[in-house]
Each structure stands twice: as C-alpha cells, then as structure tokens.
Amino acid sequence: MKIKPIAVALLTACSGFASAQTVLTVSSWLPPTHSLSMAQKEWCDLLEKNTVGKMKCNILPRGVTAAPGTMDAVKNGLADVSYTVHGYTPGRFLYTQMSEFPFLGNTSEPISVAFNKVAFKNPQFLSEHQGVKVISFFTHGPGMVFNTKRPVTNVDELGGLKWRVGGGMVNEISKVLNMNVTLKPAPDSYELLSGGVMDGTLFPAESTESFKIDKLIKHATMFPGGLYNTSFVFMMNQGKYDKLSADEKKAVDAISGEVAARMFGRGWDKVDRRAMGLMQANNVQIVKADAKFVADVKTKTAPLEQKWVKDAEAKGMKDAAKVLAEFRAEIARQEK
Numbered sequence: 208m209k210i211k212p213i214a215v216a217l218l219t220a221c222s223g224f225a226s227a228q229t230v231l232t233v234s235s236w237l238p239p240t241h242s243l244s245m246a247q248k249e250w251c252d253l254l255e256k257n258t259v260g261k262m263k264c265n266i267l268p269r270g271v272t273a274a275p276g277t278m279d280a281v282k283n284g285l286a287d288v289s290y291t292v293h294g295y296t297p298g299r300f301l302y303t304q305m306s307e308f309p310f311l312g313n314t315s316e317p318i319s320v321a322f323n324k325v326a327f328k329n330p331q332f333l334s335e336h337q338g339v340k341v342i343s344f345f346t347h348g349p350g351m352v353f354n355t356k357r358p359v360t361n362v363d364e365l366g367g368l369k370w371r372v373g374g375g376m377v378n379e380i381s382k383v384l385n386m387n388v389t390l391k392p393a394p395d396s397y398e399l400l401s402g403g404v405m406d407g408t409l410f411p412a413e414s415t416e417s418f419k420i421d422k423l424i425k426h427a428t429m430f431p432g433g434l435y436n437t438s439f440v441f442m443m444n445q446g447k448y449d450k451l452s453a454d455e456k457k458a459v460d461a462i463s464g465e466v467a468a469r470m471f472g473r474g475w476d477k478v479d480r481r482a483m484g485l486m487q488a489n490n491v492q493i494v495k496a497d498a499k500f501v502a503d504v505k506t507k508t509a510p511l512e513q514k515w516v517k518d519a520e521a522k523g524m525k526d527a528a529k530v531l532a533e534f535r536a537e538i539a540r541q542e543k
Contacts, residue, residue, distance in 0.1 A: 229262045229455055231447070234286035236270035236277060237394070241417050243290060246474040247441070250342075250467055251288075258458050264288065274392050281444050282338035290441040290471075294375020295392060301522055302332045303438040304515055305531055306346050307376030309508050310432035310501070315411075315479070316472030317541030318436060319345035323468045325534045331524045336440065340448040342459070343441040343467035347411045348479040349433025350377065353420070354407025355400060358494050359428045362503045368406040371399050376511065377409055377435040383507045396420055409435065412482040413475060421485050428494045430501065441467055 233251060235244040251264035270289070272280045277291035278299075293300040294307070303326070312318040322344045326332035333341055352359055354368055362384060370388045372378050381388045391399060396418045399405040408420070411433075415421045428434075443459070451459065486493060496504075512531065519527035 231264045231287040233264045233266045234271045234289040236274045242413060242474040242478045246471045247290065249470050250462060253462050254458060262455060262458060281442055284444050284446065287444050287447045290439055292373060293438045293440060294373055297374055300335050301518055302335055302524065304376045305534055306438045307436050308512055309380060309434055309504060311436055312432055312538045312542060313349055315346060315348040315475040316469055317538050319468040319472035320465050320541050321534055321537035322346060323464050324537055325530060327464060329530055338445055339442040340445050341440055341442055342463045345439050345468045345471040346436040348413060348475050350409055350411055350435035352428040352434060353410055353415065353424045354426050355423055356406050358426050358492055360494050361500050371396055371405045371408040373437060375437060379511050380435050380508055383511065393418055411479055413478040416482045416485055421489055424491055426492050427486060428496060430496045
C-alpha cells in the first residue's frame with residue numbers, strides 16, 4: 208500500500224515533535240497514592256499542559272533510593288525531579304529548621320506559602336541546596352503525638368514511652384520534652400508499632416492513614432498550631448535545569464515557588480482532614496492540649512528557637528530573629 212505524501216508529511220512532523228520533547232525523570236520514595244506523590248504528579252501534569260506536551264514527566268514506578276538518599280540522588284542525576292525531608296540528613300540543613308518549630312500554624316498550605324516567601328527572599332536557604340534547583344519549599348500539616356498505650360495530657364506523660372521521630376527539629380523538640388526517641392524514616396512506622404518496638408510516633412494526621420497505622424493507634428494529642436512541622440524541599444537536578452531552553456525554564460519557573468507550595472499544602476490539608484475523620488471512626492481517643500500543656504511546651508522549647516537564631520547568624524544569616532518573626536507574621540497573613 209502506498210502512503211500518500213500528506214501522510215508522510217504528518218508522520219515526519221509527529222516524529223520530529225516527539226524527538227523535541229523534553230522528558231523529566233521523576234522519583235518518589237512514597238507510594239503513588241500518597242499525597243506527596245499525587246502533588247508531584249499534579250505538578251507534572253500542569254507542566255505538560257502549560258507546554259502543550261513539549262515537556263512531560265516519566266514518573267518511575269518506585270523511588271530511585273530511600274528517602275534519606277534522595278537529595279544526593281537528584282544532585283547526581285539518578286532522577287531529575289523529586290522531594291525529600293531536610294531532617295533525614297542530620298547536620299546538613301540549618302536554615303530550613305525555621306519551619307519546624309512548635310505552634311506555627313494549623314494547616315500546611317499557609318505555612319508552606321510563607322516558607323517559600325521567606326526562604327526565596329533570603330539566599331542563605333538556597334545556599335544549603337548546592338547541586339539542585341529548588342522548585343519549592345513546603346511543610347506537612349501540624350504535628351501530633353500518637354501512641355498505642357495511653358492518653359497524653361501533659362509534658363510528664365510524654366516520658367516513659369518509646370517514640371519514633373523523623374529527624375530535624377522534631378528530634379530536638381522531643382529531647383527537651385524528655386521523650387525517649389529513635390530516629391527512623393516514616394515508612395518504618397507500621398513495623399515499629401505493630402511489633403511493639405515503639406509505643407508511638409510523631410506525625411501529622413495524614414500519616415496515620417498513609418502509613419497504615421490508623422488501626423494500631425489508640426491515642427492522639429493535638430496542639431494548637433501543631434507540636435512541630437517537617438520541612439521538605441521539592442527539587443530538580445541543577446544540570447538538567449541548566450540545559451533547558453529559555454522557554455522551558457520559564458515554564459518550570461512559572462509553576463515553582465508558591466504555585467508548587469500550594470499544591471503540596473492543599474493536598475496535605477485534604478488528607479489531614481480525611482485522617483481526622485478516620486481516627487474518629489476508629490475510636491481513637493483524641494486529646495486537645497490544654498493551656499498549661501501548651502505553656503509548658505513553649506517554656507521547654509523556647510531555647511531551641513534562641514539556639515537556631517544564634518546558629519543561623521553564626522553560619523551567615525543576618526538578624527535571624529527578624530527572619531523568624533517575618534515567617535510567623537507571613538503565616539498569620541496567609542491564614543486570614
């Protein structure tokens with residue numbers, strides 16, 4: 208059968224388009240159904256839509272490495288795009304701990320947007336991410352205390368139990384609250400709790416469902432503004448970004464920063480709300496920290512903020528206390 212000239216022209220055009228397409232290799236160390244994997248896919252879909260298919264993502268079926276190795280995996284080109292928890296590599300990030308202090312805000316989206324505004328305004332934050340192009344900073348929702356043993360209604364009751372924490376400022380917070388903690392990545396939680404190795408974990412509400420511990424948890428304690436937050440970075444390999452055309456860079460930049468932060472924050476807030484409903488359905492006993500509990504936590508954790516200010520200034524940030532105050536004020540603006 209002869210192919211008509213017009214068909215040949217169309218085939219040539221299509222093959223030329225395909226070869227011109229830029230594909231980003233995208234990795235997630237969490238399941239595809241997790242809020243963060245879904246937010247990452249939402250970002251990819253928007254990029255493809257905005258570039259009319261000229262840029263797209265190849266989302267790998269599994270992560271190229273475990274969570275703690277993700278920063279270096281992106282830096283070394285094993286993946287073009289991914290996200291990670293700053294606290295999974297202790298000692299590597301200081302400035303970003305600003306977003307992990309107690310009582311910052313009640314939902315992820317305003318904290319994440321405020322985090323971006325302040326971090327991109329102060330170049331020290333980006334200086335801790337050499338080798339990767341920061342697309343966005345974000346945090347999860349307000350941190351809570353979950354356990355399988357007993358209600359926790361005051362600081363003293365935090366003692367005597369074995370807790371899993373994910374690293375970063377939450378590790379320091381739990382230490383000053385005299386909690387017996389072990390540093391383990393979030394995906395290890397089910398095994399640790401079901402086997403009785405740990406009695407509890409510090410998580411946002413969402414994680415009880417996503418890490419399948421919702422049937423194991425018996426008690427939860429909530430704090431106004433959260434006991435802590437966890438700082439994340441959504442990033443691209445710097446070399447990959449540098450090789451993009453001017454238009455491609457513009458397309459990536461247009462959905463970076465606040466746009467991406469809102470995607471991750473909105474997604475997290477949605478599943479936090481769902482998880483609270485599931486906890487009630489599973490008869491988890493939920494305690495709301497009273498004024499004295501909150502005041503005691505503030506007293507014990509205040510030195511951590513003072514230390515961060517001192518350490519941040521020693522590392523090169525001018526007037527870190529002012530930066531932290533601006534961050535809190537921006538969260539308050541975003542929450543209105």
